[in-house]
Amino acid sequence: MTEKLELNMNAYLPLRDVVFNTLREAILKGELKPGERLMELQLASKLGVSRTPIREAIRMLELEGLAVTVPRKGAEVARMTEKDMEDVLQIRKALDELAVGLACDNLKEEDLEKLHVALKNFEASTRGHDVKRIAQADVEFHDVIYQATDNPKLVNMLNNLREQIYRYRVEYLKNEDIYPTLIHEHEKIFDCLKRKDKDEVIRVMSYHVVNQEMMVKNIIREQE
Amino acid sequence: MTEKLELNMNAYLPLRDVVFNTLREAILKGELKPGERLMELQLASKLGVSRTPIREAIRMLELEGLAVTVPRKGAEVARMTEKDMEDVLQIRKALDELAVGLACDNLKEEDLEKLHVALKNFEASTRGHDVKRIAQADVEFHDVIYQATDNPKLVNMLNNLREQIYRYRVEYLKNEDIYPTLIHEHEKIFDCLKRKDKDEVIRVMSYHVVNQEMMVKNIIREQE
């Protein structure tokens, strides 16, 4: 039969998505710096594709807030001022509170276990010095909560907001002094969820995000 | 899809943006119905442009949540289930609460005046029978609040969320019985903002959105 051949072809992704993911990664990792121009021809030759998928990927980055384009001038990696960061974190605070509240209502026993694993995993990661791994472990902890909201649109928006501050988060995670605080806050969130104490978990999450905001703002101020 | 779909070429804008706006309007107005396919060639010939700007516009609609594309199959106007609507309104409730709280902190005297004008304007519009005008007046009332948040990103997200339920909102606004309630709620919001009673205005706004949610859900249930 010809069945298996078709299965192999299923692994196929449109180039625009491959390009989109590649550029997004590069921006988040800081390989493409804020303000850097995204020139279609240059990117096309660098990635070995034509301009068409590049252009479509840029349109997508644009709506994700990772790129800004000026008509007839082109696109560049979005710059972030302190004000932009405040705006993003203000929204993120509201949505993280919503998410953790929903999670508190919905969490199953198995979710709590996953959360506990993620918690321990984060704690362990801070004993190493691999900042990316720490950031990843933190993402995974919060992801368990996001998934429990049973609201895909909300998950999507929270991931997007997280993306927008990722560059700066990695910076502040280099400061090892904050690890104990972060771990403690994660533990408190976990405890509240276990006890189904909705009001309290929202309060803790709120504090957790505000803390982040101050850290990130310090980073930005230093960079300027 | 036999409507005309004409482009407004007056503005000096890249065609992708013109096409994007045109298609978005058509979807919101219901000229393009949920589930309807968005075929590039067909749209291109109908709008008198090539496929390129159409494709880029579709990528943008996709990230706005107004279109869904399946690789190698094409795009279609996003369908909305009752669950999707719940999800959107859950988020909207959280962000509207945030917005009205911020507005309460920031509102200047002139903003209050603008809000009062919008309030009266809405009231007046309900005495006519032009549903679109009523919807527009409602949008303008809430826009004054959004603008006062001084958070462009939040404004953007709220506008996007509003877009996603616009089709159904216009439906429920056809029910004239609800006008007094809506007017009363708007008045309460205005009064609270005038008195700078932040806690209360958030409570009222929350109620306002929950009310909408129930109405919209009824509409969807009727349609199924």
Place this chain on the structure above:
DNA sequence: AATAAGTAGTATGTATACAAAATACAGGAG
């Protein structure tokens, strides 16, 4: 009659060609 294979037609994915606008720079006028 039902199903499978083959085939024509259609739609999307990608590349490239051409047009128009923006930018950079050189040279000349004041």
Place this chain on the structure above:
DNA sequence: CTCCTGTATTTTGTATACATACTACTTATT
């Protein structure tokens, strides 16, 4: 020296061509 301007170059905007996958219909086989 500064500013303006014209031209060359670069870059984006748009259209089109070609390749490939999908759809639907027809035909053949059981």
